[in-house]
Amino acid sequence: MANGRKTEIFFIVDGARLEAQACLLAPSLKQHLAAHQRTVAYVREDYRAALDPLTLDILMASDVELRDIPGTNGGHAPWAAPYPHGNKILAAACPRDCDISVFLDTDTILAAPVDFEAELGEAHIAACVSDYAASVGSDADWAAFYETFGLEPTTDRVRYNGGRRIVSYPYFNAGVVVFRERTDDGHPTQIGSDWLAAAIYFEREVQRDYARSNIDQFTLPILGYLRGAPVKALSQHMNFNIQGFGDADAIRQKIVHYHRLGVLWAHRTHGRQALERLVELHGTDAPEAFLDAFGAHAKRKRMKHHIEALRQTMVASGLAATAPRTAANP
Numbered sequence: 257m258a259n260g261r262k263t264e265i266f267f268i269v270d271g272a273r274l275e276a277q278a279c280l281l282a283p284s285l286k287q288h289l290a291a292h293q294r295t296v297a298y299v300r301e302d303y304r305a306a307l308d309p310l311t312l313d314i315l316m317a318s319d320v321e322l323r324d325i326p327g328t329n330g331g332h333a334p335w336a337a338p339y340p341h342g343n344k345i346l347a348a349a350c351p352r353d354c355d356i357s358v359f360l361d362t363d364t365i366l367a368a369p370v371d372f373e374a375e376l377g378e379a380h381i382a383a384c385v386s387d388y389a390a391s392v393g394s395d396a397d398w399a400a401f402y403e404t405f406g407l408e409p410t411t412d413r414v415r416y417n418g419g420r421r422i423v424s425y426p427y428f429n430a431g432v433v434v435f436r437e438r439t440d441d442g443h444p445t446q447i448g449s450d451w452l453a454a455a456i457y458f459e460r461e462v463q464r465d466y467a468r469s470n471i472d473q474f475t476l477p478i479l480g481y482l483r484g485a486p487v488k489a490l491s492q493h494m495n496f497n498i499q500g501f502g503d504a505d506a507i508r509q510k511i512v513h514y515h516r517l518g519v520l521w522a523h524r525t526h527g528r529q530a531l532e533r534l535v536e537l538h539g540t541d542a543p544e545a546f547l548d549a550f551g552a553h554a555k556r557k558r559m560k561h562h563i564e565a566l567r568q569t570m571v572a573s574g575l576a577a578t579a580p581r582t583a584a585n586p
Contacts, residue, residue, distance in 0.1 A: 260373045261355035265289070266296040267362045268343050269322075270303050275311040276517065276550035277362040282318035283533035284366040293372070294354075295320045298347040301329040310549040317537050326350065334452075336459055341472050344430065345455050348448035354437050357448070361431035365512040365520070365530055370494070372434050379488035381435045381447060381480055383428035384495035387418040391467035393474070398425040400464050401474060405457070407481055417492055418500050426477040428487055431513050432495040433476065447483070454479045498523050521558035528562050540570055 265285060269278045278297060285295045297315055299307065301324045315322055325346050332338040344359055358372050376382050386392065393401070399409040414426050435447045454475040466474065480487040493508035499519045514520040521527040534542045543563050547554050 260290065260292045260371065262353070263293045263356040263358060263372050264296055264352045264354040265293060265358040265360060265372075266298055266347055266352075267360045267364075268347060269297045269299045269307065269311065269315075269362065270340070270343055272308070272550055273553045274362045275308055276546070276553045279311060279314045279546060279550070280520070280530045280534060281360065281362055281364060281366070282314050282320050283537040284530065285320070286318040286537065287533055288366045288369045290369065296352070297322050298325050298343070298350070299323070300325055300343065301327075308549045310545055314534075314538060323350070334456055337468075339459075339468065339471065341469050342455065345448075345452050345472055348433070348435075349452040350448065352437055357435055357437050359430075359433040360511070361513065363513065363515055363517075364431060364495075365514065365526055366510070367512050367526060367529070368508075368510045370510050375490055375494060376434045376436065377488065379436075380445060380483065380485040381433065381476070382488035382490050383430065383433045383476060384417075384490045384492060385414045386416055386427045386429045386473070387497050387500050389416055389419065389422045389424060389427075391470055392424060392427050393464075393466055395425065397464050397466065401458070401462060401466075401478060402481070404461050404463075405454070405478055405482060407478070410477075410481055410486075412486065414489060418497070426480075426487065426489075428473060428476050428489070429495055429497075429513075430472045430476055432490070432511055434490070447479070450483065451475065451479050454482065498526065516555075517553065518555040518558045521555055521562060527559075528565065531559075531562050531566060535566060 267278065267281060269275055282295065289295065295318070297320050299322060304324060325343060327333065328346070335342050348357070348359055356372055356376060402409040410426065412426050413423050415421050415423050436445050438444050455471050458471055458475050477487050493510045495511055495513050496509040497513050499515045512526050520530060531543055534546065538545065543559070543566065547556055
């Protein structure tokens with residue numbers, strides 16, 4: 257991976273819950289990314305001033321660049337109604353000087369190094385098949401979605417990873433999306449802006465009832481067919497849902513998707529490692545600083561066994577509490 261193509265991994269920081277998650281995601285990225293992989297956090301223009309100082313410290317210490325999502329200073333444009341999930345698509349449409357972009361939901365943890373270029377391969381877009389069929393829509397719904405875009409409904413099908421493992425029209429979890437920013441000869445692919453255009457068109461033109469929060473996931477496979485390059489299905493280790501599949505030690509887990517902080521703290525390995533990375537980055541007082549900043553979202557009671565285990569390890573190692581490392585106290 258040392259000489260891989262320039263890659264930017266990006267996520268969203270918008271609201272205290274996502275800030276708390278970002279304070280766990282960013283240190284994991286710093287630990288595992290290679291020299292050609294860098295990280296960007298996108299924030300709404302109308303939220304930047306509200307970011308907690310701890311979030312800013314953690315992002316800076318993790319070498320994460322903070323960028324505004326253009327056109328988000330109040331209101332919900334370009335959406336017809338408020339659509340927070342759409343911030344990922346707005347960010348995807350922003351220009352980035354890289355060969356490959358990777359969107360991560362903020363409630364993920366990088367558990368190991370990832371060669372995103374190899375995972376993408378020759379494809380233009382790649383994501384993991386959804387785990388479950390909740391709110392996915394019927395075959396008739398999908399046929400209508402495709403017809404709205406002037407497409408023949410695809411004959412391709414996928415099988416969900418969990419539950420009854422239903423076979424469905426292609427449907428992917430948009431919590432991890434890898435896509436090519438430019439071709440081998442340097443031409444921009446415009447995948448991010450095309451995804452945004454497809455999502456806006458879907459919202460405006462689709463007449464059937466659908467789960468509004470899933471516009472991003474409905475349009476991702478359609479985007480692939482509009483571009484003549486279907487979305488590549490990644491292996492489950494690239495978006496491993498510990499809420500649904502628990503430990504599953506037999507399955508590689510490179511990107512962990514926990515959905516709720518209580519689920520992360522319940523995990524015997526990933527919860528502990530997330531706090532360890534935070535302590536390594538920000539000092540032994542970091543868990544308390546995290547609770548002070550994000551107590552309403554942090555699930556304190558579910559964290560306590562990890563905090564106590566860390567404390568015992570530090571005591572056994574003779575480590576005194578250290579001050580958090582910040583811009584003023586590097």
